[in-house]
Amino acid sequence: GESVGLHLPTLSVQEGDNSIINCAYSNSASDYFIWYKQESGKGPQFIIDIRSNMDKRQGQRVTVLLNKTVKHLSLQIAATQPGDSAVYFCAEEGGGSNYKLTFGKGTLLTVNP
Amino acid sequence: NAGVTQTPKFRILKIGQSMTLQCTQDMNHNYMYWYRQDPGMGLKLIYYSVGAGITDKGEVPNGYNVSRSTTEDFPLRLELAAPSQTSVYFCASSRSSTSGDLYEQYFGPGTRLTVT
Numbered sequence: 001g002e003s004v005g006l007h008l009p010t011l012s013v014q015e016g017d018n019s020i021i022n023c024a025y026s027n028s029a030s031d032y033f034i035w036y037k038q039e040s041g042k043g044p045q046f047i048i049d050i051r052s053n054m055d056k057r058q059g060q061r062v063t064v065l066l067n068k069t070v071k072h073l074s075l076q077i078a079a080t081q082p083g084d085s086a087v088y089f090c091a092e093e094g095g096g097s098n099y100k101l102t103f104g105k106g107t108l109l110t111v112n113p
Numbered sequence: 114n115a116g117v118t119q120t121p122k123f124r125i126l127k128i129g130q131s132m133t134l135q136c137t138q139d140m141n142h143n144y145m146y147w148y149r150q151d152p153g154m155g156l157k158l159i160y161y162s163v164g165a166g167i168t169d170k171g172e173v174p175n176g177y178n179v180s181r182s183t184t185e186d187f188p189l190r191l192e193l194a195a196p197s198q199t200s201v202y203f204c205a206s207s208r209s210s211t212s213g214d215l216y217e218q219y220f221g222p223g224t225r226l227t228v229t
Binding site: 032034036041042043044045046049051089093099100101102103104105106 | 157
């Protein structure tokens with residue numbers, strides 16, 4: 001099975017609310033994680049990344065949390081906007097310099113005005 | 114910089130035909146990747162390359178071939194197209210580091226391929 005997966009396939013929020021998208025991973029050796037956003041008909045777009053020596057990283061309106069104990073990753077989007085509506089993927093690099101990312105199936109975020 | 118560019122954007126192939134999907138990046142990245150994305154699914158790695166002249170199989174390489182003669186270009190070849198290869202294909206690139214750390218991958222806009 002896939003080593004990276006998501007708890008919720010869809011998430012619907014009201015504009016202005018905060019969104020939390022979750023991701024579970026199974027490879028305890030993974031040391032690099034990325035969140036991507038994919039809008040309809042486009043390629044994935046980098047949002048934020050985190051390495052395994054950190055447990056939190058913040059960007060502009062986004063925060064990624066990494067819990068290595070339970071192998072869980074989350075993406076928090078503050079003050080969600082209609083433009084945030086997209087599919088969000090988490091991806092992990094399995095460690096050992098294998099240069100490859102494993103992607104989860106994605107969560108569809110819908111922001112209601 | 115144009116980033117990662119892919120051609121064509123769309124293509125319809127008949128079963129048994131062959132074609133090459135082109136990918137070029139102008140960021141001087143050593144690492145390049147090909148993924149396929151089926152409807153409602155995540156991306157699956159087909160092939161990747163860590164530098165000119167070096168390629169390796171990913172998760173789903175059967176039915177595909179790649180070459181990497183230059184840093185900039187990483188074409189994907191489909192021989193004997195099959196309906197199971199109907200998908201959206203994304204090329205990506207990322208920079209390398211002397212420590213072996215990975216960095217984010219930059220994706221092209223994709224090629225939507227239909228095999229009938």
